[in-house]
Amino acid sequence: MDYFQLIYYIIGTALVLILAMFALSSLREKKQRAFRISAVSAIVLPVIWLIVPFLFNHSGYYFISIELLSLIFLTLFFAPIGKKSNHDFGIANARVDERDIMFARSSYKPGTEKYEEYYGKNPEKKKTDDKISRLPRLLEEGGHYYDPVLSKKVEDMFVIEESRIEDVDGDVASECRGTDIDSITREIKKQVLDLGGDEVGICEINPMYFYSNVGLGPEPYGSEIVSTHKFSIMYTLEMDYFKVETAPKIGTTEESAKQYLKAQDISIEIARRIRSMGYSARAQVSGSNYQLMLPPLAYDAGLGEIGRNGYLISEKFGPRVRLGCITTELKLKTDKPKSFGAVEFCEICKKCSVDCPSGSIPRNGKLTVRGVEKWQLGIEKCYQYWRIIGTDCGLCMKVCPFSHPSNFIHNIFRFGIKNSVIARRLSIIGDDLVYRRKFKYKKMDK
Ligand code: SF4
Ligand code: SF4
Incomplete structure (x- = not known):
């Protein structure tokens, strides 16, 4: 031979x-x-x-x-082949009012002062929101995937979350300790990982990512959100692959709730430790208590790219993550946004858009929203679908090729996708062939 x-x-x-x-x-x-x-x-x-x-x-x-x-x-x-997309998405130039987000709008009950006030000012949203409000609430009997045991379990998890909201902030020690930015940053990141975070990054906060006014939670409704915090510690929590595979059924919502509870524990503890060092810090947690939008901050902190489905796509776990956040006045060393070909891949993949049962994910190009170029989700349609099925759906997370487990085989493709346009094209063809492109789920109109 x-x-x-x-x-x-x-x-x-x-x-x-x-x-x-x-x-x-x-x-x-x-x-x-x-x-x-x-x-x-x-x-x-x-x-x-x-x-x-x-x-x-x-x-x-x-x-x-x-x-x-x-x-x-x-x-x-x-090899690096093909043009990189323009990663200059612009800079957010206006704040979102939390009173406008879907969870806030779905909490306004007809006949109440909030309802009259909100739809008096936003009559164009009333018809759609009224239609949604007639559907069963999330996790409530009547939703297509309602499960008497699991839906109740998830509801209880959200109740636990709500009950801990007052722990997000607290007294700050009078004496400031620790002045070496490098070592404090290293230590805080280590602590987040020790407590269970999977990836961690830090960014300076663009103030436009703070909501302008309170729409949910214990603070007075409509009050202006004011914060002196300039830095955000962001982290991801991997969602269990097999639980996400159950989407759009209740298993994926159960996993979301589990990771939100975990994020709450981690963020509350890290914020407490920072306050004990003499710096103001607040855990930004689910349970109607976010003061700001997490995905763009996670992008700024170098944890991933924002995909067509609106989720943060982590290099390791894809969109199969939940985000945690602590904001603080403590000056920290920041990370930089990173690119690993996800946006370029999303431009040609479109699988989430094809599979989204409510048609909420655009198949075409991006729009400029508040100064930022992005794929704009139809949040009303998405949320309406959630109410029809009674879960938080998650199909767009499940079908995403980046959601495959992080192992040697899938990482070969991740490496190719990062560099080469040919790898992106071939990976999409391969993914469709091996895992299918179109799945059958309950549609919106049934
Ligand atoms: S399914 Fe495709 S288009 Fe959608 S987020 Fe994932 S990679 Fe991007
Ligand atoms: S969660 Fe479901 S309905 Fe909403 S955008 Fe994703 S796939 Fe579509």
Whole structure:
């Protein structure tokens, strides 16, 4: 056997090993179709790899051609090829009023002062919101995926969350300790990870990410949100892959609630520790108590990119994360936004948009909203769907190719996607083939 034959058989062995690993990983992920395709390929490929050289009489030209093709393929898949998208999305130039967000609007009861006041000023929203308000509430009996046991469990988790809201802030120690920014930043990040955070980053807060007025929570409704906090400690919590796979059923909502509770614990504890060092800090937690919008802050803190589905896409976990946040006046060393090809991938993928049962995710380009270029979600339609099914859906998180578990096989694709436009195109074709592109779920109008 000459040198070229040897390389040929090494390439074949490597391919079979990768296919076998793909099959194993699919088995672990309970992806039957992906398992069947990769397992059959792992069996058929070596047969082809061994037979074809006979057809060419073991010609050296055949071996060299296959090796050259392999080299070209590897280069096209992993080398930086293709233009990067413009990552200058603009800077937010206006604040969102929390009274306008869907959760706030869904809390206004007809006949109440809030209701009359809000729809007096925003009559164009009344028809849609009234229609939504006639649907069962989230987790309530009547929702399509209502589960008497799990829905109640999730509701109880949200009640626990609400009950701890007063712990988000507190007294600040009179004496300031710790002045070395580098070491404090390192220590705080370490503490977030020690407490259970999966990825952590820090950013300076664009004040436009604070809501302008209170729409939810214990503070007086409509009061202006004022904060002296200039820095935000952001972190992700990975959501369990198998729980997300249950979307749009209640399992994914259960997992969301679990991670929100965990985020609440971590943020409350970190904020308390910072206050004990003599600096004001506030845990920004779910349970109607956010003062600001988390995804753009997580982007600024280098935790990921904002995808077509509106979620933060983490490099490691995709959109399969929940976000945690602590704001503080303590000066910290900030991280930079990073790009790993997610926006470029979203531009051509559109899988979440195809699969969104409510048609809330745009298939076309971005819009400029309050100075920022973004894919603008139809939040009313999305929330209406939540109320129809009784869960927080999460299908756009489940079908996203970035949501696959972070393991050797999927990370090969992540690496290619980061660099090469060819890898992006091929990964989308491969993902559609192996996992399907279009799934069947309860539609909006049924
Ligand atoms: S499904 Fe595709 S388009 Fe949607 S967020 Fe994920 S990568 Fe982007
Ligand atoms: S949560 Fe469901 S309804 Fe809302 S955008 Fe995602 S897929 Fe669409």
